[in-house]
Amino acid sequence: MKDVAAALGVSTATVSRALKDDPAISLATRRAVLEMAQRVQYRPSAAARRLRTKSTSLIGVVVQSVGDGYVGEVVLGIQGRARDLGYQPLFFAAEGRTDLESEALDVFLSEQVTELIAVSPTGRPELLRRAVAEGMHVAVINADAEVPARFFGEVTSGTISGQISRIGAPGRGEPMCHIRFDDVAAGELATTHLAGLGHRAFVHLRGPNVRSGLLRLLGYRQALTALGLWPQPVLTAALSDMGSRESAVAAFLRQARPPVAMVAYDDLAAVAALRAAHQAGWRVPEDLSVVGIDDIQFASYTNPGLTTVAQPKHELGALAVDALLTRRGAGAPVGPDGAEEVRVLDGQLIIRESTASARPVTREEAQ
Amino acid sequence: MKDVAAALGVSTATVSRALKDDPAISLATRRAVLEMAQRVQYRPSAAARRLRTKSTSLIGVVVQSVGDGYVGEVVLGIQGRARDLGYQPLFFAAEGRTDLESEALDVFLSEQVTELIAVSPTGRPELLRRAVAEGMHVAVINADAEVPARFFGEVTSGTISGQISRIGAPGRGEPMCHIRFDDVAAGELATTHLAGLGHRAFVHLRGPNVRSGLLRLLGYRQALTALGLWPQPVLTAALSDMGSRESAVAAFLRQARPPVAMVAYDDLAAVAALRAAHQAGWRVPEDLSVVGIDDIQFASYTNPGLTTVAQPKHELGALAVDALLTRRGAGAPVGPDGAEEVRVLDGQLIIRESTASARPVTREEAQ
């Protein structure tokens, strides 16, 4: 910057102003400065600017793992929107380790990052708490806290207590913004699609004991109840791995008769069902229709291609950035009353080859 | 820092020294400082330190897309090793857009990043050139430049010219470090595994016109040649998408007879083969054995699970960090003679369910 100033015979203050489009600057000098800056390959020192202004255009992003493709898409949404607003994301993969989460926060604090996005945090909200305590603005995408196992029992068989309906709303009044996929609606959408195909025998392969698992199950039940088809079976795997899920499905298929319509917790669970069906000699979609939730990249590569309810992954990321950065301009801390704010996004049904009509096509339909 | 100094009645210089384990400091004051820093929640300002020392502990990482899981694993390797060495990765997803690549470089330069890792750059090496021109140290993981289509013809049918053997060595003498997966060895490993299973009828589903595509094909040919089984068919898809590949495989299967052993360019290509086989009524692995390359996360979820040659993704990332950071200590610019340096990592065969013996098990083997 000194060089530019010297070369033009002006002061560094002038250069600084010209570069940031200060209104109090003559057009002539501004142009001269810009051109010279170009010629000298001037690059502003982010460190110096940061030191002086005490504000970064960095936005911290903690993810659990970046390996599973789902997160990757969200991250792309974040980066895209951040770019548009002149911000640069600083990523940190915590891999579910508390010590790494803590380290991430330290790094962000040292870098004077004030904006934080947590993508699908699964553990305790301790990290986020500390972050807001340190004065950060935080947005959370698809927070997925654990949930007592008995809640699943209540949804499956008993009456739904008030506790459960309240569980859809995350947070405990922490001043942070939540961006969420509508899990209940997704469960409903998957189920009604199947029902619309003429199915009357359903199964749900449920997920882990976390909020999204409960909510998707709830959607399944609500759709079925509305259709007068409740109750229908719900499968629980011992663990969330392929193996457990495959055996759960296999056990079910042994005592069932086609056609059956399955709503899986997510695409991975759906893949387990696909494998179990194949092993058991059930054809998909002729004998077993299955729909997943999420639309991970691989959903279109399964055999057959998986019908699923897609999460708007890009939008989730973009919206989190918006929530952080636009709020700031308005000056309001978070939400209208300073409490948390929640934005919910809907999924979209993607029909591929894993779902089909419950009965063979009749002659009329075939025409 | 001022606070800490004031609270203890010492100068900031003393605090600074105590914090960085300067030998010229008394044990007593050091302990006092450390404790007080703890109490006051002192966090060093990365910006100020950076401005003063003119060096960052940031390492820039450009990836194309972070969505496909493969990159995610490499990224984890990078972050892990960087952490150990006290560095923080700064990621940028370029999505194959030249303007974004350029912007990434600008960001890195503004942040005074001197270390750069490019993960699987596919386009022209322009970005990397500019980076070294700007004085950066750069390491490249699996550079995969385009390659003339006729080279594939030479490998398949004609004699292998000198050009091709030279193509294995990347770069044009640019002073940068290359970390690479041994594509030739991977092709060989996949092929010999199938041959070891008793197969005599092979196919290769080849990849795009890039270096790795050519090299894997070369490995396929070399293994077969060594076994006296060359020539064998090579399939070329119109594009790199599922559809083109499926039709290429379908067309082949129509005029072939089981059992056939296939070496696919990568796991995605192998998945296309799985789908085509299913459509055509060929059983895997009974009629068609297929092995992929890469071992993406989804390889274990296909139906049946995919036998593949795994890339050491973590190591690739970790090694790139090492190459950058340890070299620096030694003071040597790059490699022994200031030219490029290449490190090649081997793949590992992962046997799942997509490959089987060429003939039905005999009575002796069944026992």
Add this chain to the structure above:
DNA sequence: TTGTACGCGTTATCAG
């Protein structure tokens, strides 16, 4: 062993 003083590259304030 510790304190003093300066400068890294910017921007904001104040005067001109």
Add this chain to the structure above:
DNA sequence: CTGATAACGCGTACAA
């Protein structure tokens, strides 16, 4: 409209 100047938080050469 522009210039001089101070300050952001830290590291370090030099003096004590």
